[in-house]
Amino acid sequence: MRLLVLGGTEFVGTAVVEDALARGWDVTVLNRGSHPAPPGVGVLRGDRTAPGGLDALAGAAGDWDIAVDTWSWAPVAVRDAAALLADRAGWFAYVSSRSVYAYPGVPGAAEDGPLLDGDPDDTEDGGLAGYNRMKRGGELAALRAFGEGRTLLARPGLILGPGENIGRLPWWLHRVARGGRVLAPGPADLETRFIDVRDLAAWLLDTAAAGVAGAGAGGAYDVVCPPGHVTMAGLLAACLSVTGSEAELVWSDPEPILAAGVRPWTGLPMWLPPGEMYDYVNGIDVTRALGAGLRVRPVADTAADTWAWLRGLGGPAPRRPDRPPVGIDPAVEAAILDRVSG
Structure with a gap:
């Protein structure tokens, strides 16, 4: 598999890269260079918030089987990257959040629970207060470019494990x-309820790879321990x-x-x-993710x-x-x- 990770040098992105490398995959990361990329990956430099921030990606040779994006801020960054990759990547996996569900929600609801509004063209960084709507905007941006059939939306709740940068x-x-x-x-x-970052990464790559092989389904999955x-x-x-x-x-x-x-x-x-x-936080039905092979340590x-x-x-x-x-x-x-x- 050829994998592109947008980011790839912090917590979730690092776990995805390390899991892919352990599988023997060919991995490329695109980031600003604020943190060193793991050994063994191809590196593209670009700041997605700046003009021309995707130039290195646009000029890179080749295609990818899977692209993974963990972006948490203004959805326009997801929109632009997904649009650029729509004809160059097989599947687009976006690490979203269960925060996209409308509060107070329906305890025990699955992925068909009521959602917040979001705008894939939103250029404003709403900070922590806008996290939920920005994540929903990112989901819509991914779906716009790849369609539900080639988009994997992972909705974890609390993410723990080595590398945790919230504390x-x-x-x-x-x-x-x-x-x-x-x-x-x-x-x-x-x-x-939580998910170990390594279990999230393994499930994400397994599910996206199954989709590339024609054996998996796209769309949204709540990814939390049972x-x-x-x-x-x-x-x-x-x-x-x-x-x-x-x-x-x-x-x-x-x-x-x-x-x-x-x-x-x-x-x-x-x-x-x-x-x-x-x-709202813990009343989660994870039947779909378990059915797609989610395993938790x-x-x-x-x-x-x-x-x-x-x-x-x-x-x-x-x-x-x-x-x-x-x-x-x-x-x-x-x-x-x-x-x-x-």
Whole structure:
């Protein structure tokens, strides 16, 4: 297979490139050069937000079986790249997001759930507040150029694993490793849904390759672990195990945490209390992706490999500048711990 990755040097893009290289595929990446490309790939330089940013792609020789795009900002970048590649790539795989579904959605809905509006011709970068509509615009741009029959829309939710550049699982691993009493947001048996970045990459390439071979179907897929995969207790237990920490998990009901002004999802990463937002994020039917071969590894493997990656960095973990920092203030955590232990 000949693969083109638009980006390819951060988190999801890197995982896609590494998986493709392990398969022996011929891989080319197009990016600005802000981060080094993995060894063994062909490199095209271009800034998709600048005039002439696709010139290197337009002038490159040959075609590709699959093109993968992970773009998260103004949809016009997806539009222009997809239009350029429509006659040069067999399939176009766009890494979108479950955020494209209208809130509050329908708990347990599949890919036919109500969607947000989006504009593939939108040139405005809406920042984090516009993330959902920009991703939907990117989907529409891909569909416009390739049609549903040659477009793969992957809609992951929370993505974890080595290389994570938002800091959710890394925060928990570092917090648990620091030891002492750790605020554990309950209920302990509350499920949390995510996808390991390597499982996402493997599924994406498997499914796109099946499409190229005429054995797979295009369109949208929710790509998240199935129900029953892990709870908050299981996640934090994995963090304790892989770090070797003797930290004490102190479980709290949601009320004291919320009363202290802690924001779910960011203040205590990956945690949402039961309610409408929880149902929106975690009430996911992944039957279609499982039917297309989605396989997920145990949470212990995701935690162990992320911890090994963090320890091997020799410096701070990479962080996306367009995402706010995560984690609770230690003084706030201590105050809540005193209250719930009281």
